[in-house]
Structures are given as structure tokens and as C-alpha cells.
Amino acid sequence: WVDLDNPYITLHNEYIESCWWAIQQMFDKGLLYRGHKVLPFCPQTGTSYSSHEVALGYKEVEESSVYIKFKLEGEGAERFSGASILAWTTTPWTLPGNVGLAVGKDVIYIRIKICEDASDSWEGRGGAQVGEELILAKDLFKEVIRHQCEVIEEFPGSEIIGMAYTPLFPDAVERGESETAWTVVGADWVTTSDGTGVVHTAVMYGEDDYQLGMEVGFPAQHTVDMDGRFIAKTHPLLDGRYVKDCDDDIIDFLADENLLYREKMYVHDYPHCWRTGHPLLYYAMDSWFVRMTAVKDRLLEFNNQVEWAPEWVGEGRFGEWLRNVKDWAISRERFWGTPLPVWRDDEGGMKCIGSIAELQAEVAKAVAAGFENPECPDEVDLHRPVVDDFTLVNADGKAMKREPFVMDCWFDSGCAFFAQWHHPFSGETDLENNFPIDYICEGVDQTRGWFYTLLAVSTAVFDSICYKRCLSLGLILDAEGKKMSKTKGNVIDPWDHFNREGADSTRWYMMAAGAPWNPMKFDPNGVRETYGKMFLTLWNVYRFHADYAALDKFDGQDGKLCPPVAERSPLDRWILSRMHSVALSYHNQFSSWDFHKAGRDLEDFVVNDLSNWYVRRSRRRLWDENESGDKRSCQATLHEVLRTVCRLMAPVAPFMVDEIHLNLCGESVHLADWPIAADALGPDGSAVDEQPGLPPLDVALESRMELVRMLAENGRRIRVDAKRRQRLPCLEGWIVGGPDLSEFNDLLSEELNVEKISTEKDLDRFQKIELQPNHKALGKKCRADLPNVLYALDEIEDAEIAWDDIREGRMVLAGYLIEVGDIKVRRVERIGYAAQTFEVGKEVKVDISLVLDMSLDSALLSKGLARDIIRRIQQRRKDRDLDIEAAINLDVWLPLGCPELAEVDWAWVKAETRADPATLHSGEPDDTSEDSEVESFTVDTDTIYFRVK
Helix, strand or coil: CCCCCCCCCCCHHHHHHHHHHHHHHHHCCCCCCEEEEEEEEEHHHHHHCCCCHHHHHEEEEEEEEEEEEEEEEEEEHHHHHCCEEEEEECCHHHHHCCEEEEEEEEEEEEEEEECCCCCCCCCCCCCCCCCCEEEEEHHHHHHHHHCCCCEEEEEEECCCCCECCCCCCCCCCCCCCCCCCCCEEEEECCCCCCCCCEECCCHHCCCHHHHHHHHCCCCCCCCCCCEEEEEECCCCCCCCHHHHHCHHHHHHHHHHHHCCCEEEEEEEEEEEECCCCEECCCEEEEEECHHHHHHHHHHHHHHHCCCCCCCCHHHHHHHHHHHCCCCEEEECCCCCCCCCCEECCCCCCCCECCCCCHHHHHHHHHHHHHCCCCCCCCCCCCCCHHHCCCEECCCCCCCECCCCEEEEEHHHHHHHHHHHCCCCCCCEEEEEEHHHHHCEEEEEHHHHHHHHHHHHHHHHHHHCCCCCCEEEEEEEECCCCCCCCCCCCCCCCHHHHHHCCCHHHHHHHHHHHHCCCEECCCHHHHHHCCCCCHHHHHHHHHHHHHHHHCCCCCCCCCCHHCCCCHHCCHHHHHHHHHHHHHHHHHHHHHHHHHHHHHCHHHHHHHHHHHHHHHHHHHHHHHHHHCCCHHHHHHHHHHHHHHHHHHHCCCCCCCCCHHHHHHHHHCHHHHCCCCCCHHHCCCCCCCEEEHHHHHCCCCCCCCCCCCHHHHHHHHHHHHHHHHCCCCCECCCCCCEECCCCCCHHHHHHHHCCCCCCEEECCCHHHHEEEEHHHHHHHHHHHHHHHHHHHHHHHCCCCCCHHHHHHHHHHCCCCCCCECHHEEEEEEECCCCCCEEEEEECCCCEEECEEEEEEECCCCHEEEEEEEHHHHHHHHHHHHCCCCCCCCCCEEEEEEEECCCCCHHHHHHHHHHHHHHEEEEEEEEECCCCCCCCCCEEEEEEEEEEEEEEE
């Protein structure tokens, strides 16, 4: 149950306090540290942005990109005679911060010598002198170089790794203790898809740059301040100026120094601030990290204990993320959020607070040391700006101020499993009962979101698995498989479907449409189809049962009114057994994450087994106005099946089934027991013990009924092939072969509209053979006399005798001996019969045939006409929403030449349609206008008129 009266809310003090406690645990374990994170940053607002905020402000811009010459120097440069390495960048303002060049160790590079001056067609700033040597990737030579030149040598990138070069802006960055500043290093992410195959690296202004810098020891210093301006001593030309205003000046300066090879205009999408419209800068911000690399092995170990659906997400997408895990940047430069509970002094000393009580104690200590502080009561607001006003004191008596960060909101989400209970300050029992979590579910995009943060916090704080099972859902796309977007106009408002087809239909459609981990193409037509096919069908079955139960005062909860299952008809016992089988399969499919298969199977049961077969075959049992045990059996069976269906559907479609269950059983379906006892199932999901919540299982009966339904389907096919309408009865039918199905003869007889169904052993009784020529064999034998042989074969009157003669070698036609290979034998039904044969069985195949007598007489024509009339009148009763017991006035006109309607069949029409009075006329009505309310339909070639009042 979801406790909506007591939800956990991340902005409440209790939740924040638990988060503070978790941060302190990490701090005490040495997992929390201060560093940098490169983020999209807007100097105008002083704010860094999340990925979805960045996505709001992309603009297409045309800017100068530049190919810069970095001149090799120092040890090893002699080999390359002072050549320069070419690197490309689209952000000239980052060049003063350059501290390294990255190459691919296995990428092939070439050293070239300029042979001639550039042609007059050269565009833009830059150039190179004759004799100057340049180094770049071989694959990009034609794309980059605009001079006639000579290739001196080619070599892998590994041969220039470690070489030093002259800084472009020597005073911009201090070398400090770095031994790798302004050298060439290797990076496996360097490609030759664009640029020069050499990547300019400014540690503080790119994510890859920063990671590489930390890995190889480049100096990490800013050349740009938080206002987006170059800091003092970067270069006299640049100091104090906004970086985007300096691109042209930087290019001019490098051109003047012969450090610019080419300038090229570059059109690309670049992120801009969605508030101010200014370009964002990728900027290394002060940030706090959790050292997830220190617990990587435990992360992988715990992930292996999770039951993932699908498995490949846990092993692949999520597992790969963990195998390449990086330290987690958990702080953000925001005002609103859970404040980072770390206070820091001017010398870098730190103190992490883990509770309100600890904060109160530290504030009191600072006050005692002479520092002014606001009150810190038990109900102190743990948000900014309140916590920012507290000054703490270190061991030396010096002031400590809170680090001006809030926590990443994903850290809050990762703490949910314990912070919702206010652990460890209260809720100890609640945590013990609910941790590790049994099951979580979210979109596949949460692989690096909630799925990760839950496991990360649980590992770092509790050294424990967080959740036992995780379902990763695919994303929802439009009907054509495209991502939904307001700009494309293909966004679907779920409330449109909730208000039209209902939440039940929408939920069921989304469950049954496909495997939950696959992307889903949401088709509004699919929701409408689900509503009409599944939910209207279920509601109509319920109304059918409820209406007749009310008429007969039947209460399914009164066991005295429900005959034992063993005493009920085979049809009742079959649908109850099917309910058992489907319910068990449904449970097992849910357990194995195959919700879509479970939904489809239950829908098939409701539509085809329950409605189209059981209810349709049981209608007449409830139409009987006299009390009978068979009627009670049918009502009890419907009650039990509907009750179980409601309980199976309730977790997915909770509303309509609750209404049905409440009316059937007097209590909400959500308070009822799940019908399957899990402890009575084996490891493979098969039943090893009785299921008290389900009706008895009879697999043999289900198999026999499956054959009956196959016979019924073949019977309908026989009628179609013979062009005999469904409501025109057949005099007799026979089942040939297969198991004994005599208990269903009456049911089949009614279903197939056959007067009598019986079993027959000899199929030959209904068949004869036809002899057809094997043209290939006869043509080779008879050649020019083939027409005479074919004519003689066609004149044979008794094919059976002729076939015996052929097999005995006694058949001669037109002077030629006819042998078995000259003839093709085909078995066909005798005149007046029609048949279908089908194969059943898995290991042992058995043929079963159904034969129908297709002869006609006046009695059959009369009954067929009566059935067609009844069907039309009943449809009109339904259209007018008449009560079950409501009587009607009926007039029927039969045209001249129409089959005669026998008196007994006319009486049947009146009884079935509750027509009183009813009049049968001969000929056509005098008035067939709309005002006359006379309607018509056609049977074969006859037009029948009727009027219902």
C-alpha cells in the first residue's frame, strides 16, 4: 500500500537530517572529498545548469575554429627539427588555458614540410612558411592542409607521447609541481573523425580535459573567473575581458606570432543560457565528490545479487556503468536543496555535521568561543539561508563557514530507502522490515540515475545491497516509434484516454502491448481496442451474470446455492479448470517479469474462453425461467470465474474490477487474497500442492474441450466452403476418429446448428474416389493418343471398380495398359456431404474428421428462417435497451415464394423474443416508410419485413 497520508517529503527536516547523517558516514570513511567538476555555466546568472536545462537553449551558430601550431621543444625535438604539432579547437578562448596535447597512441601521424607558399585562394587568417614542418593525423591530411607539401615520415602517436612544446601563453598558467605540463600525452578517446587527430587540452574547460588532466597530472588552474572574464596575468591583451569578446583578438595574436595555421568558419549547435541567451561556458566548478572508485568492487558484487529485468540491463548497461564508475559529484551551486553539511576554515580544515543535535552542540561551542550565532532550536530550518548563518569553530579556535553548496537532488533520491523512516534517529523497525528493498521499477534512463544512486548510497553508507529486484522500463514513443516532442506535435495527453477509455484500459494496454523493457509505440487506437475488446467484454459478462442472478435471487456468497463442482456440467468444469490454468500461468508470468504475456493470456481467456465460448454456450441455461440445478451451477460458475478474474486484474486495472468484486463479494478486491498460494508452487512454477483459492484443475477435460472447439471451427469452415449460411441447420453430423467426445455432442450440435451429432468409425462411408490423369506419365506413354486416353478415363462411371482394375493390371484405355503411376487418386465427399479433417496431438499425431449432411428439406428451411428472424429481433431489443423480461408487439411479413415457416417454429420465434401479441403476415407490408417503423433484412434471395413495438 502507498501511504498517501504519510508520504516522505525530501524538504522536511527529518529527511534532510537523515541525508546529513549519510554524508557524515561517507566523510568519516574518507569517501567525501573536495575537487572540481566541469559543468555548463552561465557567468551572467552565476549558475551551472543540468543537462535538461542545457537542452532548452541550443542555438545554431557560426564561429571561427582554428588550427594552432604547437612548436616542439626540449628533449626529443631534434628528431623533428623543430616541427609544430597541429591541433584544432572551436573555442579559441580556451587556448590561454592550454596545458597539454592529447594524441591516440595507435593513430598514424605524418610529418610534412611546406614546399610552396599558399595560393591566392587562401581564405581567412593564418598560414605557414616554406620549409616549416607540421605534424597531424594521416587520415586528416587532405581535410586540413592547404599548401603543397612533402610527407617526410609517418609514425604512430606513441612516438611523440612525452614530448614537450612551447606554451602559447607562457604566463597564463603556473607549472607548479606538474611534470607533464605542456607535453604530449596519450588518450584512448582521440579519433580521426574531425580536427587534426590532436586534441588541445585545457584542464578547467572540458570534461574530458579535466579527467585527462587529473589522470596525467596537468596543472589545474583557471584562466577565467566566475564572471567569465580572463583573470589578471593571463595576457595583457586579455586580462579582465569577457572571454567570448576575445576570440578575434586571440586569433589575431596567434596569427601575428605565426602560431595559427588556418581559420575555418564552423557551423554547429552550441548551448546558450535559456534565461539570458548568452553562450554557456564549460567550466570546472568547485565541487564535492563521493569516492565511488574506492567501493567499485562492492558495487559490482552487490549488482550481481540483483535480479534484473531484463538481465542484460544489469550485466550490460548498468554493469558497464559500474565497471567504469567515476567519483560522484554530489554538490550543486544552487540555493534550494539539501545543504551540504560541511564547514571549512581558511586553511582547508573541515568538519561534517550529521544531525541537528550535533549542529546545536557545535553552534554552542562556537558561541562559547566568542562567535555570534543565531538561535539553533530543535525545529531549526536546515535549508539555506538559515544554515549559512551558523559559524562553527575549529580546534584552534578559528571560524569555520559552511561550504556554499547544496546536494545533488539525486543524492536525496538515493537516500529514500532509509531517510523516509528518519533513520537512524527513528524508524529502526521500519528500516529492518523494508531493507533491502524487494522491488523497484523505473525507466531505462534511470540506469545512471535512481538505480545507481540507491546502490551507491547503500554501498557507501551501509555496505549492503539496496534492492533485490529491479525492472527497467523502456521509453514510451509515439505510434510511429518517434520520441514524443511538443515541437513535433506528437505528445499524447494521458488524460484524454483516462477521460475517454478510462485509466484501466490505458494501464492494461500499456502492460500488454509489449515486454516492459522494450520501447513502447503508444497507439491511441490500441487503447480504444483494449477498452472495447477487454473491458467492455468483461463488463458485459458481469452484467449478464448480475442481471440473471438478480432475477433468480442468486447470491454467489451463499454456499448453499452453489452446487459442488463435481456435480456441475462438463462446460462448467471446463471453464473453472481453464480459470485455474490461466491463473497459475498468469502468476508465474508475473514472477518471471512477463507481464505482457500474462495480460494477453488473461485477455484471451476473458474474450474467447469466457465470453465467446462459455457465456455464449450457457445463455439458454439462464433463460429457463424454472429453477434448476443446472441454472444454479452456471450462476455459481460465473460468480467464481468473475471473482478470480477481478483479483488477477486488480494490480494492473484497479477500478472497474473493484466495482465488480464489491458487487459480487461485498468487499473491495484490494482487500481480497491473491488467488494463488505461492508456497504451493514448485521452483518451476508448477503446482505441487492444492490451490485453495482456485477451482479444481482437470487437464484432460481442457484437452477434450480444445478438440471440441477445433471441431466447431472446422464446422464453420465447412459451411463457408459449402456456401451454407450459419443459421440454416444441418440434419446430421458425424465425428470420425480421435477420443470419445460424446459428452459434448449436444453442445457441438447446438454450436454447429446440426440436429444430431454422433460418432462414426468409417470415414469411407462419406467419401468416394476420383481418378485423375498423371499427365506427365501418360503423355510419355501415349504421346499422340493422349486425348483418346483422357476421354476414356473421363467416361469411367465407377471409379472404385476402375481403381481395383488398375491395381490388378486389368485396365486398358484406348489400347494402352493403365498402371498405378499413370493415375492420381483423390478422395472427395459423396454428394450431399461436406467434411474437414485436421491433425491433433504432439508426439502421436491423430486425424479427426467432421462430416456434415448438407441435404435440405422444408423442416430445415423453416428452422433456419426462424433463427434469422429471431436474431434480427433480438438485435433490435438490444438496440432499444429493453429489459430482459419486457414483452414486445411483433409483426413479420414473409414474401411469396419464401420457405414456409412451420407453426412450431413461429411459436419458437414468439417465445424467444417475448413477443405478445405477434402476427405473421404473407406478402409485403402496405407501408415501408420510416414512419411505419417497418424494417427488413435478406435471407438468401428473400426480403423479410418485421416491426417491433
